[in-house]
Amino acid sequence: MRTKLVAGNWKMYKTLREARSFSEQLTEFADLLLNTRHESLICAPFTALFGLHDQLAQMHVKLGAQNMHEMAEGAFTGEVSAPMLKELQCEYVILGHSERRQYFAESDDAVARKAMTALDQMLTPIVCVGETLEEREAGATRSVVSRQLGPVLQALKSQSAKELDATALVIAYEPIWAIGSGRSSEAKDAEEVAAWIRSLVTASLGSDAASQVRVLYGGSVKPENIVSYVEQPNIDGALVGGASLQPASFAALVQQVATITS
Numbered sequence: 162m163r164t165k166l167v168a169g170n171w172k173m174y175k176t177l178r179e180a181r182s183f184s185e186q187l188t189e190f191a192d193l194l195l196n197t198r199h200e201s202l203i204c205a206p207f208t209a210l211f212g213l214h215d216q217l218a219q220m221h222v223k224l225g226a227q228n229m230h231e232m233a234e235g236a237f238t239g240e241v242s243a244p245m246l247k248e249l250q251c252e253y254v255i256l257g258h259s260e261r262r263q264y265f266a267e268s269d270d271a272v273a274r275k276a277m278t279a280l281d282q283m284l285t286p287i288v289c290v291g292e293t294l295e296e297r298e299a300g301a302t303r304s305v306v307s308r309q310l311g312p313v314l315q316a317l318k319s320q321s322a323k324e325l326d327a328t329a330l331v332i333a334y335e336p337i338w339a340i341g342s343g344r345s346s347e348a349k350d351a352e353e354v355a356a357w358i359r360s361l362v363t364a365s366l367g368s369d370a371a372s373q374v375r376v377l378y379g380g381s382v383k384p385e386n387i388v389s390y391v392e393q394p395n396i397d398g399a400l401v402g403g404a405s406l407q408p409a410s411f412a413a414l415v416q417q418v419a420t421i422t423s
């Protein structure tokens with residue numbers, strides 16, 4: 162049984178002071194957050210991580226980052242490593258978000274290397290994949306997603322001797338045209354891609370692993386539509402940008418998912 166996950170991605174929003182204010186205001190919803198059967202997660206900017214963990218943990222909200230370097234340490238000015246995130250009590254890290262692929266030229270191979278490092282360091286990677294509108298209209302969604310996931314699945318397959326826990330992998334399907342646009346995917350279309358993603362995992366890692374790997378949907382998810390995605394058989398949660406920024410809205414996302422998990 163896969164545990165559903167409501168993951169907020171704050172992107173480059175919130176100073177440390179604003180992040181602390183968010184977590185203080187979120188305490189109003191502590192009863193709800195403490196009594197869900199699914200996971201809740203905030204992926205905050207690096208600068209807010211240190212100040213967030215303790216208060217979020219009291220409400221059983223987990224902490225994650227939005228990127229990391231593939232190496233544990235080294236002369237990489239401006240970068241942050243998995244051990245640094247672990248020490249700040251991060252449990253998750255988003256990797257290969259389309260904004261990082263687009264603005265920071267992250268390649269499929271680089272994302273795969275980061276994912277292997279994250280698993281090795283016991284950080285759960287949320288690997289993002291998804292097509293542009295142009296690719297969708299050209300009927301290329303499956304081939305794009307296969308290309309993006311290929312190096313991750315190949316690395317996991319060949320790394321099995323190292324005993325990485327492939328089943329910890331989380332894959333977020335985020336069609337780029339749906340991100341921040343208010344134009345969310347039809348739930349049945351998202352489910353179709355999620356099922357395709359699971360079939361790719363089955364082909365590489367076998368059906369046992371595929372039945373445990375979690376697949377999220379992201380792209381204009383709101384409290385009003387989150388259930389339509391999370392109730393799909395192959396969708397195990399949501400990666401939410403804008404609607405995770407306000408405490409009441411984040412709590413409403415959690416509450417909506419609780420209606421189908423409790």
Ligand SMILES: O=C[C@H](O)COP(=O)(O)O
Nearest residue numbers: 170340341380381402403
């Ligand atoms: O990581 C989150 C996604 O980019 C979705 O963002 P959004 O919910 O603001 O559309």
